[in-house]
Amino acid sequence: MFGLKGSDFALFLVVAVLTLAAPFILNPFPETSSLAQFNGGYPDLMQRFVIFGIFAIGFNILFGLTGYLSFGHAAFLGVGSYAAIWMMKLLTMNVIPAIIMSVIIAGLFSLVVGWISLRRSGIYFSILTLAFAQMSYALAYSVLTPITGGETGLQPKLNDPRILDAAPEGGRIPQANLFGLDMGESRVWNVGDWAFTFNAGYYVAAVVMLVAFYLSIRIFRSPFGMMLRAVKSNQQRMNYTGLNSKPYTLAAFVISGMYAGLAGGLLVAMDTQVGPERMFWTASGEVVLMTILGGVGTLIGPVLGAGFIKYMENILSKINTTVLEGWFAFLPDGAADAVVAVLGLFVGKGWHLTLGLIFMIVVIFLPGGLVEGGRRMFRGRDRTATRKVKSGQTPPTSKPAE
């Protein structure tokens, strides 16, 4: 259906249902329980899940299919964001022009960067993309301040031209909207002790993500996708057959750059602000980690990886010692203090530690990422190799060490 074969359609359907029902799924705990701390079903986080999901899906089209590891994809996200915010400052607070422009500008930028960087392969390619991204970051932070706002970034202001919009009323900065529907608009449904928030911006972003996901399945299953896999498995042999692989890899690069730009545009649409650190190498590294954590070359893995990292960042960092003390108040004093002291190292200001440990645990115990590892545990270890081929990964040349 929709040009998807059975298992792919089933996967798409599952993702669609999960995405649309996210306000319920992410808020499993009643507001009054102490576990409500772990609820992730508020607009900002839900928006970030799907937006970084888009970013990772796009990254996976390049990395998962061709094996080219870009270490500078955050630059395209950043450039897309800047394009979007300028549309909002100059044209209108309607998100449509902003999103379209972010995809176009990021596409053009990735065309230039890709055209140059794809002259090299392997680690040399990675460093070229890293260099472009770091230059973009450094310049946006400093000498390009007139265009980028530098450290403080760009936000819509009252005195922006916004030629398509009516003048703002009452000294209020207008909200980002979709033909009048504010992105910040939410409705809360209270069921007993549960409160489920349905946010307009989230659903806009979620629909965009589903489209992006659908396109990525089509790309994975298309002859073009096959060609990209061929690049990954043996580029040299492919070149001997007389095929020039560069147009294919460049196309993949630009597509993934446009996905990044789309994510950048959506970030601005949901939260009207851009800062240059969106392009720092750690941001590029983050999408690499998201993709690997979820499962390189799998369809759904990158989305899971993105959600996982964003959840950790936003939920763990807010658990402070006071919250911990509340949880363990039932223990005797000394024991509670000890438990709080130990757990305190892993949450709140120590949330990075937990993140690092999880990276290590996942890669040690779930080789191939969350999806691949999950599958492996589910079906037993014997059919590993065949599934790897199926999911678009080259089989390891020898058996994985230990």
Add this chain to the structure above:
Amino acid sequence: MEAILLQILNGLDKGSAYALIALGLTLIFGTLGVVNFAHGALFMIGAFSAVTLSRLLSTSYTVIDESRTDFLGNPLKVEMPYLHDWFGPEFGQAIINWSVPLAILFSIPIMVAVGFAMERGLIKHFYKRPHADQILVTFGLAIVLQEIVKAVYGANPIPTPAPPAFSGSFDFGALIGFDPLQIMYPYWRLVYFAFAILIIGAVFAFLRFTTFGMVVRAGMADRETVGLLGIDIDKRFTIMFAIAAVVAGLAGVMYAPINSPNYHMGMDFLVLSFVVVVVGGMGSLSGAVLAGFLLGILESFASMAQVIEVVPGINQIIIYLVAILILLTRPRGLMGRKGVMEE
């Protein structure tokens, strides 16, 4: 002229740090083929072993000084280092002041242990795994190591001065025939440069002139054949890993007086060290060293006011710009070997 000479000195000095870190990284990454994102953390651990030794040496007991008060108006508690009691205040303080050079000895066993633990406990299992897995596991490890240091030492930089004999600067220009007071250069930075040359020379000599080094070099070129000859190459690779850790650690120890160590210093150097290794060319030790000094010197020139005036912002991007230009004109960096990490 003096200005240019000064920047060359600065460049050599920055280059020393880049070259030392890149040297260790290229042993692991360029030759063992492991994308080690935890290499910056090794540098950081080295610097913090200097901090640790200085803390250990100044272990104190408190004395209440009734004549003075602290910020709450209570009698002031004065810290008295045990070393002052044991060796007298002067010699005791001298030992504390010399904690950075002493930390060279202190850090070697620490770095060897860390290197062994990392390789045997973790990296060994990842030689044949995809690079993606190596990135994830070593990045995770890097975060864990830096968070542990943050939990113990806090997030602020910790001043770790050089011994008084090496603090301050001297008239380097007069030494080589310039007008006096034109080229002043800090003692410790020259020490750092000399130390870097020494370590780099030692590593090269070790690989070139010892049987061990010969086997390792053969193993880098063709691991399987060496294995078939009945040589236990794995054990030697473990030792190589430990050596790389020691080189990174020593670079960190000696760097502590130049910039106060903080827990994220490893991450600050991480990206740069990868750039240096790749610009130098994968699998080439001399390439890494050369690239380190080259980028250090170019960075110094780009930061001159006269240059920035002509090309604003050039100091922000010089390293990356040069990296792009070199990689586009020389496909495998300065001295890279064919077929290493090109897929």
Add this chain to the structure above:
Amino acid sequence: MTFTTKTVGRRGVIQGGAALGVGLAAPTFFNSPARADMHTGYLNAPQGGTVTLGFNVPQSGPYAEEGADELRAYKLAVKHLNGEGDGGMMNTMRINGGDTALQGNGILGKKVEYVTGDTQTKSDAARASARSMIEKDGAIMITGGSSSGVAVAVQALCQETGIIFMAGLTHSNDTTGKDRKANGFRHFFNSYMSGAALAPVLAANYGTDRKAYHLTADYNWGYTTEEAVTQATEAMGWETVNAVKTPLTQTDFSSYIAPVLQSGADVLVLNHYGGNMVNSLTNAVQFGLRDAEVNGKNFEIVVPLYSRLMAKGAGANVKGIFGSTNWHWSLSDDASKAFVQSFGKEYGFPPSQAAHTCYVQALLYADACERAGTFNPCGVVEALEGLEFDGLGNGPTLYRAEDHQCFKDVLVVKGKENPESEFDLLEVVEVTPVDQVMYAPDHPQMGGAEATLGSCNTGV
């Protein structure tokens, strides 16, 4: 190595998750932003017996120590507001010449609770954290932060969503200059004030015939500080020889420091903060600038914005170096003494300027709500605008209505030659009176006539 014991266990201040109990009683669907309450007419109106504040501070990254100190101050403020502890500066604060309306029973009779978040000193992360506090936890006010990029970003967010923002440590002119917002307030001083306060002291100590060389962090805060210090010192007769921008990510400043001596300059101004300041100052001292003599005068170094926590990282290198600061624990007025006592007894060391400004901001917000009789942002804005207060450590202070900036005396400090303890790094050499650091709201450094607050937003 010294061993200190930490006091652990202030359990029971908040029961876990209780901070989330907002808007539960409301029936089925209701329109427009989350948790709004039609009866009171503003976003996140507190229901029940508690009110939730959002403390958004850097807990990871280079400013994590300052963030930790800010958090300590907030916790102390919450204690005092809820009537626990010794009351700290609540006992000394004077509002518009009278007593504070705060009674130690929370704010408007509601017990104060709080949520915390990590800004990571990145504007994206800071806004994500602030939005989670607003959307998930129902925070009515956001406060904290340790850099201007974050302050401007979160202030803009609070303006858009209709929440009050009480800035933490932010020193760039922009926060209450070109990026000022009706819902945002800053107690901390700014670049302009640093320049205006420092210049006369520098002239008095180093003479009016000086040639200055600036190294400036290449981002907005650096620019405003360089501009402010250059203008103020040039007005005193100094000459600016050169101003070189240094990348934020720079760690080794040797190649920027080395040419300074050859430039003919006899003063080096380091417009750097945090790790940049620690490293550039350390490098400058390494290169012997402190011992050098140029134009027949001793070479001098100036650090316009000092932070004691950061100065600690530079060790002995800060000795004798002038700078400015918002507040210092060694001040001897009653309010500062009360705060140092209260904070010191709780945590065992004196508070930093970041802790002080955050504590004051929390108290001022609470008092404004109390006087306005509501948490409604527009009511709070009205209560804070034009407020004159005293007894909070900086002497008589004005919260100016036109730009929501506090005007108060500025401290000029110097690195102490013989520190008695690890906290005793700076000594106050001059308290520059507020008149000298006053400026017009439409000053060119503050965004000129174009800068506007807009109108307050209640979020509905």
